[in-house]
Amino acid sequence: MSNKVEDVIVKKVYETYFPVVGRSEPVRSVNLMVRLLREKFKLIVSERIVAITISAFLSSRPVLYEGPPGTGKTEVGYAILTLWSGKNAFILPCSENYDEYRVIGDFHPLMAMKMGFTEESFIPRPLLAALILDAGVLVDEIRRSSEEFQNMLLDIVDKRRIVVPELKRIFKAKGDGFQVIFTSNPEDIAQNELSDAFLRRVVRIKFTYPDEDVEREILKIRLGENYWKLGEENIAKMIASVNELRERATHKPGPADTVAWAQIAVELANLREKAKVTSKEMYDAGFSVLLKRIEDEDVVEDVLTKYFGGKR
């Protein structure tokens, strides 16, 4: 009987989520993963981060990525999970009112009225889907969720199974593709502190702003041909100004911002039909990308003027 019943939910999951997940060969080697991250996802991740993450997976511990915004936590996490399980990872962007019904599954109200809490009226949600499909889950900004939710997640990750009491069913993970990465930004004051109990169970990896060479490499990968359009001089100035802003401004630009800035500058130059990006484009693009908060206006202007000249 159970076989038949299981089919219903598994079928539902496959129907709904399989097209999203896709399938490729899982990657288990660190070197290969670093290479694929670079080639496929255009991410530069140090071998050590990859190795520690994978070792944590092998030790069946969830991983917590902590660091300032824009350092690529989410992207790296997603990419590693995807490569690890060979399936596109699920992303759970957390918020205050997230609960198990939003992540495991809930019941269609009308069908439940009609048939009660049965497999037919059950709608599987990403976490359960990931468990069944053996895919990775990235829980983004874990600090935004309630402690209750965090503990529930930990329980699931620890025991690698999901209990749905309404159906009197236990779903167990079959392979080791089901892994969880949390991301969090400790500098964001508006969010909750993570509990000690939570921290004790995770392997914590700290993300920092990349150093100059790495950032240049990131730009090179992300921009492709456009990199040469920017010119080495502009890029050096860009990195210097971004580093200065990281120290002075309230909104600290991450490498993602740098990339966006460069891309917009290139597009602007294209629009203005210039063969090369000049400091004017850099200035204009920089002002729109880097200025995220009104109180930073002076600082951003100051820094941009310092590196790319005044408004012309």
Add this chain to the structure above:
Amino acid sequence: MKIVKGEVVFTREDLLNFLVKLAKNLRTEGLAVGTSELETAIRLVENYCALLGKTHSGKYEFILEYNELVDLLKASLLKHDRFENVFEEIVKENLTPYHTVKIRVLREIENYLKDLGLRFGEKVSFAKIKKIIRKRSGREKAFETLFKIGVIVKNRKYGFYEILDEESVEKLLNKNVSLLRNVKNIEELANTLAYRKLEKTSISKIYDEKDFYLNTIETAINHSVDLSNISTNKLVNLSKIAYLKRRKSLLKKISKIIAERIVKNTGELKDVDEEILVDVLEKTNTLTPEVIEAIVKGKPKAAEKLLKKHRKTVIASIAHIEDIETQKAIASKALKLKLKREDIETLIEGLKPEALTILEKCKCEDLSKSETLLIKAISKLAKAFEYFRRAHIEDNKGYLDMAYGMLSDHNRLMNEYAKLPEKGKSRIEEKIFKKAEVLKTLITVVTSDKPMLPSKIVASPTIETLYILKELYDASLNPKVKEKILSVASKVAQKLRSRIRSTILSRKYIKTTLRSSNITVRDSIYNILRRKSSPIVYRRRRKERKIVLIIDVSGSMKAYAESAILLASAFIKVVDNILVFREYVAKLDRSTVRSPERMVRFLFNLKFGGWTNISKALSEAKKLRSKTLVLISDLKQTVLTENPLDKARELLKSGIELIVVTPPVYDKALARKLEFLGAKIIHVKEAHDLVKALGFIL
């Protein structure tokens, strides 16, 4: 983060031990670390190593870079950024990368053995090794390194080299783990170990392995290693071997070191074989006037050898010799040679008045007739003084007759001199007259009824003043004069004593002006409530610690012992008892030490010399039940009854504090052993420094 270079190698057990220790330390710093986290850490490290192939097939399972391991530990144990610095520090404290070096050294040993075509636990004959080494260049170095470490052991008796098995090699390395921390590579380890071997071996064994020890000392000198643990005698022998082996540059280096040492401290010469020493120094042209002076001072026997080639300097340095008999001995050897005028001049100037007797042997042809006469006359005068002295010391009236005979001889010669036609005095004559004056005053002091003391002596006394007074006291025959000298000496001692006390004690105690702070409030209130007549209770002064001074009065300790006794008498409040020992032990009672007169009398009548019996002194001191013992001695036990170490151990075990004050020349081995047992050792360079040392203790 500071990246510490080097890898960390560990087994699973090492990791577990390390983590448990780390967790304990982290917890004391306020970082909560649970057992589950430790488990995570271990699993993480294991998986990480497996993943990246950072495992070693042998006994050591994991090899990680230091900062890699730190990152892993951070990932699993560190949950808050604010603890990052503390965490890093604690990890650094707990994790020393010496494991790594050990493994590296082990592997290198393996490589070297492979290179030599040898195996662990093998026994190879001398001839075969020689063949192996000759086969390829570079093998010699490998062999030497292994031999230095002790992986290859020479078996002289049966004529083969034995290579240790793997287990013993590891044991060997474990024994020297503390060394591994400071050592960068296998060569350095080999050199250090070889140097240690050199420090420990006896001189006769050096001759068994000549090349080995020569190489060792050469590398040590090239790396400017501190050579202070190698005795001068060993160095001298090494230099001899270097000469035999014709290693000129090394010979030069060693002899330079020897010369430096000798000049710095003549005491170093005590145990040195003088023939080899002079030989070596001569061959390397290191015999500068300073060196010669030092040799003559510290090793009179060697001076005789030097006389032939370095007559001038030797004669000039006679003046620096303290002991009269040695002065005489060297001078007599010198006089056997053909001396020139100026040599005689320096000799007369350098010799002490008492040693002038030796001049009767003077047979110089350059001298004028008047000069020869005068020289004879003064030798008679000196002889006369000598006899007076002996008459006193040996209490033998017979000598007095001889002395007076000598005096009359002297007078006769002087008369003869006066009859000679006057030409004006030569330099030699002037010098002789000066010495004669000194001798005459000495003789008058010895024989006269009234002491003639230089006035400045009493005005500003120093410890030396006391020595001079003692000499006078010894020299004088008349008991009245003796009494007089004693009374002067006691005054001097009184002055010295008060000065010493004031200089040292003034810094020791701080006077409190706030009297209320000394009130014991609780008892005072209690007394007020009981309506006692004088209710306020003041805090009592804590009882000062009482010490027992044990002073060695064997011959070698003369200068120190005298000052020590004098000093001790200044601290009579603190010093409980004074024990004076040589082959027997004498206890000074408090009344003796307290009164300057009695103290001086004791001091002046004290005879230095004889044997040393430290163990007896210690056992005697134990009976006095004092908490602190201060032993002033050169630690050279010459009476072999009991091991002084046993006694010292017994004392220290029973909770008694033992402080040992030593002069510059002392038995280093015993001192080190005593220090190991828990005694405190203080080195004193000169007798004056004793004031400071004792002040520090008291």
